[in-house]
Amino acid sequence: MVRFLFVRLLQSVITLLGVTFLSFLIIKMAPGDYLDQLRLNPQISPETIELLKKQYGLDKPLSVQYLKWLKSAITFDLGYSFQYHAPVLELIKERIGNTLLLTLSSAIISWFFALTLGFLAGFREGTWIDRLIKAYAYTFMSFPSFFLAFILLLIVSKTGILPVGGMHSAGFERMSLSERTLDLLKHMVVPVLTLSLVSTASMVRLVRSSVIEVLSSPMVLFLKAKGLPKKVMIKHVFKNVMNPFTTLIGYEIAGLLSGAALIEIIVGWPGLGTLMLDAVLSQDLFLVMGGLYIGTIMLLLGNLIADILLAVLDPRIRERELISK
Known part of the structure; x- marks a missing residue:
């Protein structure tokens, strides 16, 4: 297990270096930078701008700039924001909790309903319940999350049953704890709801197909012939279905984080x-770069957790991975 974790951590570090370097390269290849905007301000002298370039190392070659940034990023010193005039890490700390609140809530809801509906559809294959669940999955898989968010916002604005956009209502600071929580x-x-509907739809199909495949396996057919209690059979099916589902967790975390970023912009959520x-x-x-760095670390941690869970659930996966190395 230790060697398995070491291999996964090494792969994560290599991925992190690759993502940050490519991102840094693309950003630097874009025409202009923040200091170019300062040059339009007649109150800022060219000498001041040159001083800022030297202060932040922007006058150095690209490779030197990246290595300098990487050296600081290892200790989570992510630099200073030109726009907000504040340390980048402090700005991210203020927002990351809001993003995690959305993604974790959506993940729990999505995974719960994906397992519930997927098992229900798999055990009732061919019935009206199965067809209804498949209709839901196909419908919301074809819905872009941003379009669904616009529809929900339109419904909310027309009915007035919920606040439109933002994270808090006016006067939030003066509310009691229960009122703040409800708001x-x-x-x-x-x-x-937007993230959960789309995410659940994509996972339901996988769970359903896995349940049907396990139910059709020789082992389960043998257990049925032996008259095994349904409760024990469901437990056996659940354990076997969790392998492909656990593999999907890492991808779903990536999808939820990227989807949450778009939804945050649409609904005005401060994340x-x-x-x-x-x-x-x-x-x-x-x-x-600071946002990409923290976001990539979160994605890699999500995939690492998925790999660990998969190895715990099925030791054969771990042994096969180590043999291939």
Whole structure:
């Protein structure tokens, strides 16, 4: 297990280096930078701009700039934001909790309903329940998340049953703890519902097909012939279905994070998505790189957790991976 974890960690480090270097290269290849915007301000002298370039190392070759940034990023010193005039890490800390609130809530809801509906459809294959669940899966898989968010926002604005956009209502600071909690939950409905509906739809099909495959296996057919209690059979099917489902967790975390960034922008949720959009539009180099760095680490951790769970559930996976190395 130790060697398995070491191999996975090494792969994660290589991936992180590759992602950050390519991102840094693409950002630097884009025409102009934040300091070019300062040159349009007649109150800022060219000498001041040159001083800022030297201070932040922007006058150095590309490779030197990246290595300098990487050396600081290892200790989570992500630099200073030109736009917000604040340390990048502090800005990310302020927003990352809001993003995780959406993604974790959506993940729990999605995985619960994906397993529930997938098992129900698999055990009732060919019935009206199965057809209804498949109709839901095909419908919402074809829905772009941003379009679904717009539809939900339109319904909310027309009915007035929920607040439209944002994270808090006016006067949030003066509310009691219970009122604040209720207000936050109301604002979470649209973004969490959007992410959950789309994510659940994609996972239901996998769970359903896995359940049907396991139910058709010789082992389960033998257990049925022996008159095994249904409760024990469901437990056996569940254990075998969890392998492909666990593999999907890493990809779903990536999908939820990228989807959450887009939904945050649409509904005005103050998370990493809106922060990164502002950073890209203003060409705030260190803020863009800091956001990508933290986001990539979160994705790699999600995939690492999925790999560990898969290895725990099925030791054959771990042994096969180590033999191939």
